Amino acid sequence: xxxxxxxxxxxxxxxxxxxxxxxxxxxxxxxxxxxxxxxxxxxxxxxxxxxxxxxxxxxxxxxxxxxxxxxxxxxxxxxxxxxxxxxxxxxxxxxxxxxxxxxxxxxxxxxxxxxxxxxxxxxxxxxxxxxxxxxxxxxxxxxxxxxxxxxxxxxxxxxxxxxxxxxxxxxxxxxxxxxxxxxxxxxxxxxxxxxxxxxxxxxxxxxxxxxxxxxxxxxxxxxxxxxxxxxxxxxxxxxx
Amino acid sequence: xxxxxxxxxxxxxxxxxxxxxxxxxxxxxxxxxxxxxxxxxxxxxxxxxxxxxxxxxxxxxxxxxxxxxxxxxxxxxxxxxxxxxxxxxxxxxxxxxxxxxxxxxxxxxxxxxxxxxxxxxxxxxxxxxxxxxxxxxxxxxxxxxxxxxxxxxxxxxxxxxxxxxxxxxxxxxxxxxxxxxxxxxxxxxxxxxxxxxx
Numbered sequence: 001x002x003x004x005x006x007x008x009x010x011x012x013x014x015x016x017x018x019x020x021x022x023x024x025x026x027x028x029x030x031x032x033x034x035x036x037x038x039x040x041x042x043x044x045x046x047x048x049x050x051x052x053x054x055x056x057x058x059x060x061x062x063x064x065x066x067x068x069x070x071x072x073x074x075x076x077x078x079x080x081x082x083x084x085x086x087x088x089x090x091x092x093x094x095x096x097x098x099x100x101x102x103x104x105x106x107x108x109x110x111x112x113x114x115x116x117x118x119x120x121x122x123x124x125x126x127x128x129x130x131x132x133x134x135x136x137x138x139x140x141x142x143x144x145x146x147x148x149x150x151x152x153x154x155x156x157x158x159x160x161x162x163x164x165x166x167x168x169x170x171x172x173x174x175x176x177x178x179x180x181x182x183x184x185x186x187x188x189x190x191x192x193x194x195x196x197x198x199x200x201x202x203x204x205x206x207x208x209x210x211x212x213x214x215x216x217x218x219x220x221x222x223x224x225x226x227x228x229x230x231x232x233x234x235x236x237x238x239x240x
Numbered sequence: 241x242x243x244x245x246x247x248x249x250x251x252x253x254x255x256x257x258x259x260x261x262x263x264x265x266x267x268x269x270x271x272x273x274x275x276x277x278x279x280x281x282x283x284x285x286x287x288x289x290x291x292x293x294x295x296x297x298x299x300x301x302x303x304x305x306x307x308x309x310x311x312x313x314x315x316x317x318x319x320x321x322x323x324x325x326x327x328x329x330x331x332x333x334x335x336x337x338x339x340x341x342x343x344x345x346x347x348x349x350x351x352x353x354x355x356x357x358x359x360x361x362x363x364x365x366x367x368x369x370x371x372x373x374x375x376x377x378x379x380x381x382x383x384x385x386x387x388x389x390x391x392x393x394x395x396x397x398x399x400x401x402x403x404x405x406x407x408x409x410x411x412x413x414x415x416x417x418x419x420x421x422x423x424x425x426x427x428x429x430x431x432x433x434x435x436x437x438x
Contacts, residue, residue, distance in 0.1 A: 002437045003422070003435065003437070004434075004435050004436070004437040004438050041434075043261075044242040044245040045241050045242050045245065046241075046242070046245055046246050046247045047241040047242070047243070047245070048246065048247075049247070051247045051251075052261065053245075053247070053263065054261040054320050055320060056319055056320065077248075078247070078248040078249050078263070081248075082242070082244065082245045086243075086244040086245070087244075091242070091243055091244075092242070092243075093242045093245075099422055099435055100421070100422070101420075101421035101422050102273050102417075102418075102421050103273075209383075213276060213383055216274065216275035216276065217275060217276060219275070220275045226274055226275045226277070226353065227274075227354070229274050229275050230273060230274060231272060231273060231274055231275065233272070
């Protein structure tokens with residue numbers, strides 16, 4: 001069954017991540033497997049009139065761990081509120097994939113691995129970190145997460161177990177007693193956090209368009225080779 | 241049927257302009273695979289080469305001597321947003337290829353940053369494609385492909401290559417960047433040709 005065929009995905013479990021995001025563990029018949037960083041397309045159908053809505057969501061799970069996606073509710077969104085607020089175990093929806101062969105990391109690709117997430121841009125990067133852990137990869141990994149506040153950090157309990165160096169910056173609210181970064185990612189933060197340019201780190205940046213644009217531009221300005229920087233942007237402002 | 245799912249976005253009045261699986265977007269999202277290249281217009285040029293009797297090349301100033309057109313078109317991104325009535329200005333590919341003796345039926349658009357995409361010449365000619373350098377009345381911003389990008393609005397928007405610098409005419413179809421990574425070779429949104437196999 002090719003990746004382009006629509007399958008019936010069944011929600012096995014809904015794990016609440018934050019007040020506005022949930023992870024959906026899925027059962028998909030004859031799921032072909034995926035690479036860390038890939039995405040799926042989903043299709044929801046309005047029972048009243050057959051209206052179909054489609055979106056793309058990044059895969060959160062590592063290849064060896066089946067299929068789960070993490071969805072953040074967008075204000076004015078059409079599809080994301082269903083996943084975050086409505087879906088429950090046993091629900092079915094259309095799914096196809098996996099897709100995307102660029103924003104992917106397989107353990108043999110090596111590193112060091114520099115992962116930079118804006119908000120829910122963490123999802124495909126988490127798949128990479130989980131894959132790195134499963135594969136017992138010795139590749140050095142560093143994760144920079146920019147997030148509005150501590151209550152919006154995805155995978156907060158699991159992140160420290162991934163073995164990656166973690167750096168957070170909080171753009172609106174900080175944890176009590178926080179002495180770390182408390183601003184949007186800028187050149188100074190990247191100069192501190194990124195490996196030196198000559199380390200040739202495999203760099204993956206995912207987040208909202210403006211975030212990714214800033215991070216990628218500043219990394220290039222700091223001397224990092226654009227060829228090592230892979231980006232994934234979710235720019236839709238009112239869509240998801 | 242999806243339990244508990246309902247349409248939240250009213251169908252646009254001219255919903256027949258939306259290809260299958262697309263929704264109407266008000267903003268202008270950006271999709272690209274890496275950092276935005278920056279090329280000053282003094283160093284910019286545009287060339288047609290490959291399977292042609294003789295190569296053509298224009299500097300930025302020369303390119304602006306070519307006859308220009310204003311274009312208003314709906315655009316459709318493979319990530320499922322569409323945007324209606326986007327306004328551009330630039331040079332028709334028909335004008336660019338005028339007088340070029342073509343020795344192949346395909347083209348690869350080559351861009352700063354290394355991006356490529358392949359097109360049949362039939363999809364680039366006949367008033368269907370342009371090299372544009374303004375958007376919405378102003379210079380095309382770098383993140384949207386400036387100084388200049390291809391505009392092929394009847395195909396998914398990844399075919400409208402940003403930062404385009406070369407049109408390489410080829411005898412055979414040569415899949416480009418996304419086309420070798422599992423995306424459809426032609427990308428007609430009305431046939432929903434998103435991925436290879438669609």
